[in-house]
Amino acid sequence: MIEDRTFKGRIFALVNYFLLTIIALITVLPFVHVVAGSFTTSAELAAKRFILIPTEWSFDAYRFIFSTNTIFKAMGVSVGVTLFGTLFSMLITSLMAYGLARRDLDGRKYIMFLVVFTMLFSGGLIPSFLVVKEMGLIDSYLALIIPSTISAFNLIILKNFFQNIPEGLEESAKIDGSSDFGILFRIVLPLSMPAIATLSLFYAVTYWNTYLNAIMYLNDSKMWPIQVLLRQIVVLASGMEFSSDLDATVPPPEQTVKMAVIVVATLPILCVYPFLQKHFAKGAMLGSIKG
Amino acid sequence: MQEALAKQAPASRLKSELSRRIWRNKWLYIMIAPGILYFIIFKYIPMFGLVIAFQDFKPFFGFTGSEWVGFKHFERLFTEPDFLNILSNTLILFAMNLFFYFPIPIILALMLNEVRINFFKRLFQSLVYLPHFLSWVIIVSISFVMLTMDGGIINELLVYFGFEKVNFLLSNAWFRPIYIIQVIWREAGWGTIIYLAAIASIDPQLYEAARMDGASRMRQVWHITLPAIRSVIIVLLILKIGDVLELGFEHVYLLLNSMNREVAEIIDTYVYTAGLRQGQFSYSTAIGFFKSLVGLILVMFANYLAKKMGEEGVY
Numbered sequence: 392m393i394e395d396r397t398f399k400g401r402i403f404a405l406v407n408y409f410l411l412t413i414i415a416l417i418t419v420l421p422f423v424h425v426v427a428g429s430f431t432t433s434a435e436l437a438a439k440r441f442i443l444i445p446t447e448w449s450f451d452a453y454r455f456i457f458s459t460n461t462i463f464k465a466m467g468v469s470v471g472v473t474l475f476g477t478l479f480s481m482l483i484t485s486l487m488a489y490g491l492a493r494r495d496l497d498g499r500k501y502i503m504f505l506v507v508f509t510m511l512f513s514g515g516l517i518p519s520f521l522v523v524k525e526m527g528l529i530d531s532y533l534a535l536i537i538p539s540t541i542s543a544f545n546l547i548i549l550k551n552f553f554q555n556i557p558e559g560l561e562e563s564a565k566i567d568g569s570s571d572f573g574i575l576f577r578i579v580l581p582l583s584m585p586a587i588a589t590l591s592l593f594y595a596v597t598y599w600n601t602y603l604n605a606i607m608y609l610n611d612s613k614m615w616p617i618q619v620l621l622r623q624i625v626v627l628a629s630g631m632e633f634s635s636d637l638d639a640t641v642p643p644p645e646q647t648v649k650m651a652v653i654v655v656a657t658l659p660i661l662c663v664y665p666f667l668q669k670h671f672a673k674g675a676m677l678g679s680i681k682g
Numbered sequence: 683m684q685e686a687l688a689k690q691a692p693a694s695r696l697k698s699e700l701s702r703r704i705w706r707n708k709w710l711y712i713m714i715a716p717g718i719l720y721f722i723i724f725k726y727i728p729m730f731g732l733v734i735a736f737q738d739f740k741p742f743f744g745f746t747g748s749e750w751v752g753f754k755h756f757e758r759l760f761t762e763p764d765f766l767n768i769l770s771n772t773l774i775l776f777a778m779n780l781f782f783y784f785p786i787p788i789i790l791a792l793m794l795n796e797v798r799i800n801f802f803k804r805l806f807q808s809l810v811y812l813p814h815f816l817s818w819v820i821i822v823s824i825s826f827v828m829l830t831m832d833g834g835i836i837n838e839l840l841v842y843f844g845f846e847k848v849n850f851l852l853s854n855a856w857f858r859p860i861y862i863i864q865v866i867w868r869e870a871g872w873g874t875i876i877y878l879a880a881i882a883s884i885d886p887q888l889y890e891a892a893r894m895d896g897a898s899r900m901r902q903v904w905h906i907t908l909p910a911i912r913s914v915i916i917v918l919l920i921l922k923i924g925d926v927l928e929l930g931f932e933h934v935y936l937l938l939n940s941m942n943r944e945v946a947e948i949i950d951t952y953v954y955t956a957g958l959r960q961g962q963f964s965y966s967t968a969i970g971f972f973k974s975l976v977g978l979i980l981v982m983f984a985n986y987l988a989k990k991m992g993e994e995g996v997y
Contacts (some may be wrong), residue, residue, distance in 0.1 A: 399777075404796065408797070411793060411797065414790070415806050425827060483716050483717055497707070510974075511924065512729070512976055515728065517953065518728035518732060518967060524741075540724075541721070597955075600819070618817050618820075622936060625823040646832075646834075657816060664812065664815065668811070
């Protein structure tokens with residue numbers, strides 16, 4: 392579209408930019424406030440009404456939360472679950488998506504129906520819990536990964552993406568004697584990098600953010616991932632488990648400590664976000680193509 | 683005899699052809715096997731597990747050994763005043779989602795579409811997409827840090843401007859506003875992505891022609907952009923309606939406390955508390971069953987309506 396150069400058009404554009412700027416600010420200011428608050432002293436946080444840039448820098452909050460290994464351990468659990476979970480999910484999802492994308496697979500329509508139906512109807516919380524329990528996964532990190540291996544939504548996106556790869560490429564590979572596995576790993580996957588990147592991010596975010604599965608399946612607080620610990624510290628504000636591990640002679644600067652834990656739990660996502668962000672638009676568009 | 687054989691021959695040949703095709707594609711079936719196993723174990727077995735809603739399920743006796751009680755738990759469901767309260771809480775949050783959240787991504791996408799400076803557009807998108815990737819724990823934690831009575835920025839500002847402090851987090855009145863603001867904060871930006879994709883696929887010639895005819899900016903939005911994304915809006919609306927009772931367990935559970943339970947307890951949180959904390963497996967499964975069924979019926983109904991109106995629908 393061409394710029395509207397009438398007076399009314401310019402006023403309209405100006406108001407539009409202004410409103411969007413306000414919306415963007417409202418969205419990010421809470422984060423800025425929390426990050427800034429985590430890097431200052433509690434005295435400054437209490438004295439000032441609004442801090443975006445602290446005048447008095449301090450790492451006390453971080454020194455405090457890293458004075459024991461509680462946070463390190465929880466971060467380690469989350470990183471491990473995220474890495475293994477994402478790899479496992481992507482492997483199983485790609486295999487299934489490729490099979491379903493092949494038009495010569497008998498029964499693919501029925502299988503697709505069974506997949507889509509799980510998006511509309513589910514057995515619910517209790518029966519799912521009982522299944523996981525029967526499999527002996529309670530109090531095992533596998534309980535955070537295996538029950539959420541495949542997202543039907545991600546599977547359908549990937550299947551649609553695979554279907555759009557020209558069939559001729561696969562045909563010629565087959566004539567050259569490639570196996571189905573060979574075609575998937577040597578031809579189809581390398582051609583699908585935008586989709587792989589987007590879906591890996593989706594899975595990784597899900598695993599990093601896992602909370603419900605953790606409180607359902609892990610009874611042992613030593614196994615907690617960072618999200619559960621964060622809730623324990625900030626939302627319950629009890630932090631019993633947490634503060635008992637720490638040196639009781641130093642009273643914690645409470646607000647700043649909460650903020651520091653929030654920052655630590657958010658950091659990994661903020662780190663990968665810029666790299667993967669360029670793929671989003673493409674990834675979401677794939678989702679809108681109907682299967 | 684001969685005739686019968688002749689009749690059978692094509693059928694059996696078809697059959698052997700099918701098995702030959704299946705044999706040829708055996709590696710494909712091996713590839714999809716782990717995924718199918720996943721869906722069976724973690725999606726379909728729990729669906730059959732819904733039978734415990736008709737039993738007095740005792741974990742010790744299992745599915746087969748527990749006593750069958752018919753519709754006892756469903757009768758309890760509809761006579762218990764507690765449940766009606768929970769159902770209405772759930773429906774109110776759903777209605778708020780539909781009226782306050784659903785239109786916002788559409789409006790944002792339309793506004794963003796008017797932006798001509800690409801750098802501004804990209805920057806705006808990176809900023810407003812971000813909250814979608816943060817967990818509810820983080821979103822709720824940030825809100826708590828800002829809303830708390832002791833030192834939260836919002837209460838400090840209220841005091842600064844001469845108002846009384848408000849106990850946002852432990853109040854019945856503030857639960858719903860806080861809930862919906864958090865939903866908007868986390869999802870509104872991300873929600874635009876699909877509308878933006880739909881808008882991007884509109885033929886620019888349509889706008890040119892409209893401008894030739896002297897159509898203003900607003901008229902172009904009304905007569906070209908909105909009709910063009912109408913089917914996307916309807917599909918997303920159907921999906922939203924199917925999610926009627928899917929309000930995000932984690933989100934509500936994190937906001938829930940003993941002071942706001944009256945308005946904040948929804949079906950999901952109740953199932954969790956009654957089922958896993960108090961061990962009423964069968965009763966809470968009955969509630970979950972009811973919820974899944976309502977969701978399924980609603981999505982089918984919404985889909986039917988959409989098709990009636992000449993739209994494509996979801997399936």
